[in-house]
Amino acid sequence: MALFARLAEGLRLERMQASGQYADGGFVNTYPSSAVRHSDEPRPTLRDFLFGGEGRVPARPLPSVDPREGWAQPPDTGLRVTWLGHSTVLLEIDGWRVLTDPVWGPRASPFSFMGPKRFQPVPVDIAALPPLDAVLISHDHYDHLDYPSIRALAKLPVPFITSLGVGMHLEAWGVPAERITELDWWEQTSLPGGLRFTAAPSHHFSGRSLHDRNGTLWSSFALHGERHAVFFSGDTGLSPAFAEIGQRLGPFDLVMLEVGAYHPSWGNVHLGPDNALLAWQQLGSGRLLPVHWGTFNLAMHPWQQPVEVLLAQAPEPERLLMPCLGEPVEPALSAPPEPWWRSAATGHWQESALQAAEFLVLPTKD
Secondary structure, eight states, X not given: OOSOOOOOOHHHHHHHHTSTTEETTEEOOOSOOSSOOOTTSOOOOHHHHHHOOTTOEESSOOOBOOTHHHHTSOOSSSEEEEEEETTEEEEEETTEEEEESOOOSSBSSSOSSSSOXXXXXXXXXXXXXXXXXXXXXXXXXXXXXXXXXXXXXXXSSOOEEEETTTHHHHHHTTOOGGGEEEEOTTOEEEOTTSOEEEEEOOOOOOOSSTTOTTOSOOOEEEEEOSSOEEEEOOSOOOOTHXXXXXXXXXXXXXXXXXXOSOOGGGTTTOOHHHHHHHHHHHHOOSEEEEESOSSOOOSSSOTTHHHHHHHHHOSSGGGBOXXXXXXXXXXXXXXXXXXXXXXXXXXXXXXXXXXXXXXXHSSOOO
């Protein structure tokens, strides 16, 4: 079920084909990339993945806390965020709880026996989460749309909000169709009572096999409550969309931007820390919470490099929000960041040729 390449049909396919982002049988990036791929930088090879890149995993578990005691009390300011690893965040905004890109599975892979393995378990089990008001899924890649996590969450009476086409996976995995809302860019939906979700552009790609490339849409999202606004990037490269999002949907109290798993030859589909700082500037507001790092070995750079670059190069480092795993924090009350990750030294990573080949064969960076 996790590996099977699905194709949309019926009314879902008709709606996808009506999208301005749909052309020639799939979705396309209609915004130009601002970060052009370095043509002189070769893609990583099998040998690179097997033997290259020092410090790609931590030598010991990262510091983490059990968030349940913190969750037991409502946030004083009405806005609180708990980073649970990679792009999985529990967002508490004006009385609502939203879970983003939930990945509890041990591997970002279609296989249970190989593929990028998470550094350590999520600080809290799905069964221990507080009642959720929505699950938000940006796109269908394995490190964002996780089969065992969706199967567990499907048992809860919670709505799912996602990008066009992704609902076909959710339905196949047990989420009732009436609990799924799929959005095109700039479309909105609201939960009963008022929390508003707006799908916004991103510059990425999609696919879960070699046969469904760009078959579903990828999106960023803006969330607006009664008092607060939050932006979640999903996966994206740098593009003019950030300035437009800031103008149309800002200002934001918090922006969650992907910073990890980047490579010069992938410059147009992931931000990395340097482009994340530019995107933050273009959005024009909010504290910055880096996501999409510190959980899986998905690239050649040292595991902690993204946040070290952020801390060193941010023009206002005191506006960075860098909690450890499972630590609930309120952006308006948080102190300047402390480099807690330095307590987990880097280790040398070396894997089997089988896993390295799987890394290279799965839907490639475009």
